[in-house]
Amino acid sequence: MQKLKIINFNNIKLTLITFSLFFTQLHAKEITLCHEDNDSFPWILANEKGLSHIELRLVEKKLPDLKFKIQAMPWKRCLEELKENKFDGAFAASYKADRLQNGTYPGIPVNAKEGVPDESKRLHISEYALYVKKGSAIIWDGKKITGAKKVGAQSGFSILELLKKQKEEKNIEFLDDSAKNSVALLTKVANGNLDAAAVIVMQAEHAIKSNKELSALEKINPPLEKKPYFLILSHKFVTDNAEQAKKIWDSVAAVRESAEFKNKMKEAFK
Known part of the structure; x- marks a missing residue:
């Protein structure tokens, strides 16, 4: 069967x-x-x-x-x-x-x-902040950058809009937007070619942690923008x-x- x-x-x-x-x-x-x-x-x-x-x-x-x-x-x-x-x-x-x-x-x-x-x-959501050499007298009070002549940001990034306004208001003298990445931008600050750099905080903190030559840099509070x-x-x-x-x-x-x-x-x- x-x-x-x-x-x-x-x-x-x-x-x-x-x-x-x-x-x-x-x-x-x-x-x-x-x-x-x-x-x-x-x-x-x-x-x-x-x-x-x-x-x-x-x-x-x-x-x-x-x-x-x-x-x-x-x-x-x-x-x-x-x-x-x-x-x-x-x-x-x-x-x-x-x-x-x-x-x-x-x-x-x-x-x-x-x-x-x-x-x-x-x-x-990410936030931008200014990064400077430790001990710098540069200030961001939420409206105005004080004490910085040369400031940079990455090419094509939206934070340039805020920095261009700061330049128009004569709070800064020179704006550098030639850097293609955050490490190159922060290196300019570490080398003294820029007084400050506007960088996305997570990127900047990772770059500083990963590159000894950037260890002398620190973030200024409050953030420039949160977007x-x-x-x-x-x-x-x-x-x-x-x-x-x-x-x-x-x-x-x-x-x-x-x-x-x-x-x-x-x-x-x-």
């Missing part, structure tokens, strides 16, 4: 789910993103080890019908190519009204000339894929507050 073969429906169900996920990923929509080509601890690091990369890869997991193709390049070029719709998105960008020409922020309509981005959809940073999407992408754009930004918010991502942040600062 032939034995009846018992069908394991749980195994069949698991196989179908696995096949479905594989099929979805195989046909996932490719979304091209660009970012700055210099390390920006802890958010942008080589080999996609930065927290912004990790955050966006977790967004991919939440939205299996899309796949991010990420490319590093100079920040100015990244924003320019976003404007030309050569990329679907760019990260991580703080808000500047003139960047609305380049792309769309969450919470601001496509092609708007001004607006307030939805901060709940941010990738992260949210966003994934901005091209005008064309948002116009053609409004619902998908919303899902991406919603997923960024969800991932940022997730236990998995918070654990990744803890690991980055060990």
Whole structure:
């Protein structure tokens, strides 16, 4: 008598789910993103080890019908190519009204000339501070820089707007925006070529900790600025894929507050 073969429906169900996920990923929509080509601890690091990369890869997991193709390049070029719709998105960008020409922020309509981005959809928050030689008499009182003639910031970074205003008000005499990364910028202060540098705090602290020649530098309080940073999407992408754009930004918010991502942040600062 032939034995009846018992069908394991749980195994069949698991196989179908696995096949479905594989099929979805195989046909996932490719979304091209660009970012700055210099390390920006802890958010942008080589080999996609930065927290912004990790955050966006977790967004991919939440939205299996899309796949991010990420490319590093100079920040100015990244924003320019976003404007030309050569990329679907760019990260991580703080808000500047003139960047609305380049792309769309969450919470601001496509092609708007001004607006307030939805901060709940941010990738992260970072703050800028002035870094000087220890014992310096330079002061930042929250409105005015006193005691510094030559101040620098990284090329293309939004903090230049504040520093240009300080120069216009004659609080500083010279503004250097030639440095391509935070180490090069801070080295100018350590060597005496600049009196102070405006740097994202996490980057500066990591650079000082990692480079002995920068050990004579310190941060001035209060911070110059504290800003949210966003994934901005091209005008064309948002116009053609409004619902998908919303899902991406919603997923960024969800991932940022997730236990998995918070654990990744803890690991980055060990």
